[in-house]
Amino acid sequence: MTIEAIWPKYRASLKAFLHAKVADPDDVDDLLQDILIKTYQRLEEIRDSRKVKAWMFQVANNAIIDFYRTKGRAKTLSAEELWFEQDDPGVHEELATCLMPFMQALPEDEAEMLTAIDLHGQSQKDYAQEKGISYSTLKSRVQKSREKMSGLFQECCELSLDTRGNIIDFDKRDKSCKMC
Template sequence: MIEKIWAEYQASLKRFLWTKLSNSDDVDDVLQEVMIKTYQNLEKLESPSSVKAWLFQIANRAVIDLYRRKGRSAVLEDNSLWFEQDEEDAKAQLAQCMQPLVDSLPEASAVLLTAVDLNGQSQKQLAQEMGISYSTLKSRIQKGRRDLRHTLEQCCQLSFDVNGNLMDFQPRKKGCGKCE
């Protein structure tokens, strides 16, 4: 019985765990833990039709338990979070390039992105000041952001983590002229 259940749900459980954990060792450990708990508690399952929901509930609890264990046992030293320091350094360095990159866009896009993204002005307020509809302004800002990303990607090679957060960047060519 356990072999049949495991054959049917193992791949989807692993995909689910990848959405919660970014470390392959953690995914494998939690998947093994789910298998053990399934084996130990299968006779307690009241309704065989709910086996899928039951398995995913076990997996979700195992993920929570993993984070709790890691949170309690983690004794951090100064250099143990080097990757977070690098991420912050990359963001700070790239932030210095934003104004020159924004300024290199067409004037209309540069004005909008400066107001909203760099100065934090409300899009609704800016739309009222400009006398245009909110949806029109949102569309123009999205176009400006796409143009900015394109300009940035021409200048730099960007590296992101699994959640889409900037981890690092490298200039594509020495002195693209915008971040100096």
């Protein structure tokens, strides 16, 4: 067992594994290099050649864990540096006044379901069990009801979203909208 024989065999698989866990391609390349070094340094410790692949993936997994630990300890940001993550409570408070009229515009069963799940925090599984509905059916109904609710908001207001889909601002499309 030599590094020259093993590395080409598993390199692509390891890189794909790293890409699934780490977003930045440069970080993936750095981790891959670390794995190569550790493999080179410790390859002779492995007695059973059938376990090389599992061992290399364990090394990769440990490298990912170490990477995120190091990254997490790297720097604590101040509130000023995180200004872009701070929500404007005014936007959410203003839209909250629209919520109940939109809920009431939905069919009664959909409004009841979204109120229980989204406003009161009841789990979908519990709600499905309580109503005697299959869980997968309920998930589908919740998704469709949320889409209807979103459509009502979109008819009345133009929502500005951040990269995570959170509302950061809105403008009324039609000043005569009775919902908001």
